[in-house]
Amino acid sequence: MASVTLRQVCKRYGSLEVIPGLDLQIEDREFVTLVGPSGCGKSTLLRMIAGLETISGGDAYIGDEKVNDTPPMHRDVAMVFQSYALYPHMTVADNMGFGLKLRRLAAQVIKEKIGTAAKTLNLSPYLARFPGQLSGGQRQRVAMGRAIVRNPRLFLFDEPLSNLDAQLRVQMRTEIKSLHRRLGSTSIYVTHDQIEAMTMADRIVVMNHGRIEQQGAPETLYDKPANMFVASFIGSPAMNFLKGVIADGQLRFENGSMLPLAEVAPPSLPATTGQAVVLGIRPERIDISFDHGGLAATIIEVEPTGLDTHVICDLAGQMVTVNQRHRFHATPGDRVYLRFDHEKLHCFDAEAGVALDM
Numbered sequence: 001m002a003s004v005t006l007r008q009v010c011k012r013y014g015s016l017e018v019i020p021g022l023d024l025q026i027e028d029r030e031f032v033t034l035v036g037p038s039g040c041g042k043s044t045l046l047r048m049i050a051g052l053e054t055i056s057g058g059d060a061y062i063g064d065e066k067v068n069d070t071p072p073m074h075r076d077v078a079m080v081f082q083s084y085a086l087y088p089h090m091t092v093a094d095n096m097g098f099g100l101k102l103r104r105l106a107a108q109v110i111k112e113k114i115g116t117a118a119k120t121l122n123l124s125p126y127l128a129r130f131p132g133q134l135s136g137g138q139r140q141r142v143a144m145g146r147a148i149v150r151n152p153r154l155f156l157f158d159e160p161l162s163n164l165d166a167q168l169r170v171q172m173r174t175e176i177k178s179l180h181r182r183l184g185s186t187s188i189y190v191t192h193d194q195i196e197a198m199t200m201a202d203r204i205v206v207m208n209h210g211r212i213e214q215q216g217a218p219e220t221l222y223d224k225p226a227n228m229f230v231a232s233f234i235g236s237p238a239m240n241f242l243k244g245v246i247a248d249g250q251l252r253f254e255n256g257s258m259l260p261l262a263e264v265a266p267p268s269l270p271a272t273t274g275q276a277v278v279l280g281i282r283p284e285r286i287d288i289s290f291d292h293g294g295l296a297a298t299i300i301e302v303e304p305t306g307l308d309t310h311v312i313c314d315l316a317g318q319m320v321t322v323n324q325r326h327r328f329h330a331t332p333g334d335r336v337y338l339r340f341d342h343e344k345l346h347c348f349d350a351e352a353g354v355a356l357d358m
């Protein structure tokens with residue numbers, strides 16, 4: 001088992017600085033998901049921890065051991081890549097067992113470990129096939145199996161489920177979580193899927209441009225986003241933002257229209273007259289009705305998802321999405337009324353994008 005400590009770790013490609021100096025502490029047995037937009041440095045960070053990429057500066061530790069110069073095979077880390085990197089000339093079973101064979105485990109032990117992993121991953125019927133004879137999703141599961149059989153002290157996952165269909169993805173998500181509970185190996189998991197990030201993690205780390213924007217338990221990031229970047233990244237559909245200037249008990253928008261602050265601002269608004277702010281409200285914290293009163297809005301589009309209905313409205317010239325738990329039938333152009341849950345309103349500084357204290 002192992003913790004991971006990064007101290008001012010940076011990565012440069014020539015003059016291009018991809019990660020400018022990052023501190024991160026991951027505890028032994030913790031499951032951390034790493035999220036952020038494409039190109040923000042997630043894979044680079046994982047590859048540096050795995051030893052597949054050199055560190056341009058700073059220090060990396062696995063447990064108490066400084067691993068800056070430790071070759072990958074001596075780190076006892078298993079990585080599942082975005083691309084599966086399977087050996088094309090080896091069968092599924094051989095691909096999965098290769099690492100164990102190198103470690104000179106008995107053939108019978110290897111066979112058992114492969115058998116167990118294959119069962120978990122629904123790969124039992126394919127053990128004799130070659131990667132070229134598998135679908136993308138099956139290959140991805142073989143790559144996962146190769147990591148699982150090794151029982152390493154640290155798992156690094158780089159979008160391991162991105163090629164699976166939706167159903168298998170949900171199933172694998174649960175499998176990986178149970179696996180983590182059983183094995184207890186420290187895990188760092190990169191994903192684009194914020195539901196995956198939320199459901200699997202003890203802690204989410206949100207990255208942007210090689211920096212950490214915020215880290216914390218999934219609920220903390222959802223409830224108390226430190227800035228607009230995190231607020232818009234966590235939660236789906238994304239948080240609504242109303243950008244305006246505070247004036248005489250109103251929020252005045254650029255187009256001149258106004259909304260009463262009492263309706264759209266938190267009870268203890270941490271901002272003053274003349275200040276440019278962004279008020280944030282999650283789609284699921286808005287109540288919509290035809291007759292309950294509140295802020296008058298016009299329906300733009302209604303999108304049923306089965307369980308929820310996403311209703312997109314025009315509110316004083318701003319587009320606002322409402323996530324309605326009930327079935328909601330309306331026609332574009334209909335007049336509706338919105339009520340914001342005052343306890344769940346967020347307020348950000350319009351310039352810096354940081355959350356104002358509430």
Ligand SMILES: Nc1ncnc2c1ncn2[C@@H]1O[C@H](COP(=O)(O)OP(=O)(O)OP(=O)(O)O)[C@@H](O)[C@H]1O
Pocket residue numbers: 013016018036037038039040041042043044045
């Ligand atoms: N060998 C390289 N030389 C120069 N730049 C590189 C190299 N490898 C990666 N980069 C750059 O480093 C940045 C981070 O890349 P990285 O692959 O870590 O992003 P990512 O967060 O994993 O993105 P994605 O979600 O698309 O996988 C990108 O801007 C990329 O173009």
Ligand SMILES: [Mg+2]
Pocket residue numbers: 042043044082158
């Ligand atoms: Mg990547």
